[in-house]
Amino acid sequence: MSMPQVSLRMASQKAMRQMADRNSPFILDEWYVVAFANEVGRALLKRTVLGLKLVMFRTQDGAPIAMEDRCAHRSYPLSAGTLSGDTIVCGYHGLRYDRAGNCIEVPSQQHCPKGIGVRTIPLIERGPFVWGWFGESSKADPLRIPTTSWLENGAWVSSQDYFDLPGNYVSLHENLLDLTHLSFVHAQSFGTPDYARAPYEVESKGGCFRITRSVVPTRLPPVWAQPTGLHHDHAARITTSEFRAPGLHVVSARFYDANLPVSSQPVYEIRTCHVPTPQTQGSTHYFIVHSRDFALQDSSVTEFMREQLMIAFREDVEVLSRLEDVLARPDPERYEISIASDGPAVAMRRYLFVRAQASIASPSPVG
Template sequence: MEFLDDVWYCCALSTEMSKQPLRRVICEIPLVFFKTESGQTCVLEDRCSHRQAPLSHGEVIGEGIQCAYHGFVFGGSGRCTRIPHQDRQPAAADIRAFPIEERWGYVWVWLGGADNADPDKIPHMPWMESEDFRPVCFHFHVKANFQLMADNLLDVSHTDFLHKNTIGSQASHADFKGETKVEMSGEIEGDRVTARRKIFNTPLGKIAAGWAQTEKPVNRTNTMMWEAPNTVHSFLEFENDETNSSVHMEHIMTPETRNTTHYFMNWCRNFGLDNKSYTDDDVRRELTLVVVGEDMPMVEAQQLNLEDFPYIRDVAAKQDQFVMNVHRCLISLYEKAGKQAPREIARNHAQRKSA
């Protein structure tokens, strides 16, 4: 499978970086992350050029990492700086290093040409450092293609069904007796896609009612923006005569392999800032229940089903416009890069029909 190169991939939480080497596979490339004695964060191919042993089994020595097998040492630039029992280190012993940035609580790696690695292209998340919001970060490992997991986040209409007992509501169900309405809009702006879904006078599931700080029906607005390669920004607002609470979220999908994904998420709230009335542990417990207990099993089951029905196209509904627009942008990016788009996107691109 082909992946986009000239983009920033989110690879780790900043809190995961230490002198203890960390192995992580990104776009089918095994990488090793580590901090040097001076605190510099580095990322290299996870291999020693001598016998291809994983450097992640080694240890940090000064400003480099030492292979546990025969003691070769590599600096943060990938240069081999020491070979035991000899004075010369040939250039052939060097390995590849990658541009790396720490920003917004995450570690980002550029897999393409180093000259194109512009840090300003990293997704913007200022609420991660705002005193008005309190962030909690997550890393999930999903046994499914990265685009299937991203589509799950792009499609907020699933919330009232898959999450009906947690963060959804009954407003979209056929037997709902209340009065409500839904407004949807969206647009494409270059390589970014935006969407807005507002549902009026909707009751909330138990967990979402806690976020809204009310048990009454609310007007719930979800404003979303997608940017390449797969970051979904989501701003969730709850409003009625008792509350005006909000949550900023980022959902970042990074391919591990064709059928496995690193899913990074941050959840930034403007309530419970004292970490007493509503705590970070509450957030972790609730979001783990929703993501691990509800989203991931469905998407992983969907992945298995697509292996049995590899060439069947989806029948799109009206609320799928956001997903379809993102797919169009991704296909354009793959075409510009001279690469083939993943099957999970391309199978629905041509002659797609709406219900």
């Protein structure tokens, strides 16, 4: 092997050992949720995603549109302008942009200069989500949108929520892959003392990282015991947490009576999409869609579970916010240690690090 090949290999091995953190560049060649579908309508919606300020709206024929929130003339935010048909009129000097971001009118002159406009972001709507692509447009393959097909399936009923999380998206993914924190962070909500010591299995393949934790037998917290009727201390709680993409994490759980054969009883399943979309290095749009496959017609169950879960997820937001306060002030004298239960999260963060480095190597054109 020649010297350059050796050093290239060593550099790539070193990159494999490094972990993404709040300072890592955003990974552009991925789909991210930019909004819930029901947020995008005929009012201009302003939102920062992957550090890019966007304005969004829905055309008269129902297509979601996202474009850079910055007029090509004197940089005025287009979100402060007006939506007129399927065009945006800048609120400063009236330049008009069509749905493709092209400037099509300059009121103060007869002719509109050709070739000026603002960047648009390819969007695709799937169920409750509007996904956006921030990499090179030619690579925006809809097949790469992580599947959430059960959300469009009548066998599940869902509720949705959102947090403006003052923390980095990597920290949120790590939190979701490390469910030992349930016994501590969520001691007053949906955690139980036996959770942190329960046996688990891990699996990783092709950019997916999964941990399954079996808490059996256990006493379910009210959020699960009440709607399932499993109020005793011999319930089974099998939870799988799965990083599916930088923009999607799915946590699913099954509950049943551990004293009965699984085949002779109902098994209750919940599935939660935790959707971390980077906003800035220190903030994340945290979209949540929580689904269940039981009590489908009972809206009081939906409301009860939603209320209880939001108490728990708010605990995560508070933890990650405190963590961000520390991480935002790096101290070169300090380093973190990892413990055995960090295995899946460490693998996931190494994967994100390598992907982020690749984003630097081939940055996407902005504007």
